[in-house]
Amino acid sequence: MTSTPSDWITTPLTAALVRGALDLERTERGLLPHRLPARARAQCADPQLHMAESQPSGVRLVLRTRATAVELDTLPTKRVYTGAPPRPDGVYDLLVDGRPAGRAVAAGGDTLTVDMATGATERRPGPVATVRFTGLPDEVKDVEIWLPHNETTELVALRTDAPIEPAPDRGRAVWLHHGSSISHGSDAATPTTTWPALAASLGGVELINLGLGGSALLDPFTARALRDTPADLISVKLGVNLVNTDLMRLRAFGPAVHGFLDTVRDGHPGTPLLVVSPVLCPIHEDTPGPSLPDLSALSSGRLRFRAAGDPAEVGQGKLTLRVIREELARIVRERAAEDPHLHYLDGRELYGEADFAELPLPDGLHPDAAAHRRIGERFAELALAPGGPLALAPGGPLGRGSGRPAPHTK
Structure with a gap:
């Protein structure tokens, strides 16, 4: 059946259709998913944080319908880095009953130009874009549209050629993960192939x-x-951004980790909690930060990063990845004596020296699509599979994640 404009049913975009967001902001143009709540956003003016948390990594529309065609109007924000190669358009992944069923990109949207040498930014408004999926099976099914993990995306309108309803909760355990740009999905190919989505x-x-x-x-x-x-399950992957930004010294790092874990435990006292240290990153294994763009590479149209610290400063408390791994392992070991549900995973088990030799980091910091797949597969095997620290007992009851609420909408 071929849908015509008169066949389309427009369904209001509401929190009941969105998963993976902690907050939904009503804007003049639509609905903007956020991955941090409004109160958290109000406590930090860092533009990097605001850009990152508004990029909907892991956020998806989930609905039940027998529609054979779906259209989604969106307003993405494209990023352009001065002197660097153009970034590909963000990808929208379609799943039908959990299986890949299509892929699309959205032309148009706003453009944010970033000068990495100076930090200056310029925003240029653009038009609303439409993502269209057709040829879906004419039967009742669960449909998921995963939003681009690396493009801020306002949801404007949702149209289908048959009625929709929110997909039912299938009772799966909820895994809550926090980490850096690698967990965010930097340099992954699509939103369903970031390493956390794969895992x-x-x-x-x-x-x-x-x-x-x-x-x-x-x-x-x-x-x-x-x-x-x-x-029901929580993991925190900590360390590399503290080196990237040269934010703190060893004296502050240990108490800050303790305070972070204490706060998480205030809300999840018995939930399996996995602390993951950084994956291998040769430029920062023994050299402190900050990480800075390699301007010589930029001048030739390549984006690469370099470690700008001095290894001699480690003795003065500057952080490297090797120092951070040792400290995290010590902290978890000591806390686990009173917290049997706290665990540690060395990030080099996910991506180590042999992996770097085979799948080097293209820009010196971030894994490519193939490395994301490897990290995701290994995390699933080491952490989520039976016997792993985040494995639920077969047939066991879910924890706080069951009956999960929809994100707050302002």
Whole structure:
């Protein structure tokens, strides 16, 4: 059946159709998903954080329908880095009954130009774009549209050629994850192939991804967001952004980790909680930050990063990835004596030296699509599979994540 404009049914975009967001903001143009609540956003003016948390990594529309065609009007924000190669358009992944069924991009939208040398930005408004999926099976089914993990995306309108309703809760455990740009999905190909999305699919869990590019900085408001979000399984991947930003010294790092974990435990006292240290990143294994763009690479149209610190400063308390791993392992080991549900995973088990030799980091910091797949598969095997620290007992009851509420809409 071919749909005509007169066949379309427009359904209001509401929180009942959205999963993976902690907050939904009504804007002049539509509905903007956020991955941090409004109170957290109000406590930090950092534009990097605001860009990252508004990029809907892991956020998806989930509905039940027999529609054969779906249209979604969106207003994406495209990023352009001065002197760097053009970024590909963000991808929308379609799943039907949990299986890949289509992929699309949205032309148009606003453009944000970023000068990495100076930090200056310029925004240029653009038109609403339409993503269209057709040829869906003419039967009742669950439909998921995963939004681009790396483009701020306002939802404007949803149209189908048959009525829709929110998909029922299938009772799967909710996995709440926090991490850096790698967890956010930087350099993954699509929203369902970021490593957390892949791991969630392989592990049969519902993902809430609080991976925040450049912003996994032990912020108290992020810890409170984790504390207040219903979940059955929690993981926090900590360290690399503290080196990237050269934010704190060793003296501050240990107490900050303790405070972060204490806050999470205030809301989830018995939930399985996995602390994951950084994956291998050779430029920062023994050299402190900050991470800075390599301007010589930019001049030739390539985006690469370099470690700008001095290894001699480690003795003065500057952080490297090696120092952070040792400290995280110590903290978890000591806390686990009184917290049997707290666990540690060395990030090099997800991506280590042999992986770097085979799948090097293209820009010096971020894994490519193939490495995302490897990290996701390994996390599912090491953490989510039976016997892993985040494995639920077979047939066991769900925890706070069951009966999960819809995100707040303002």
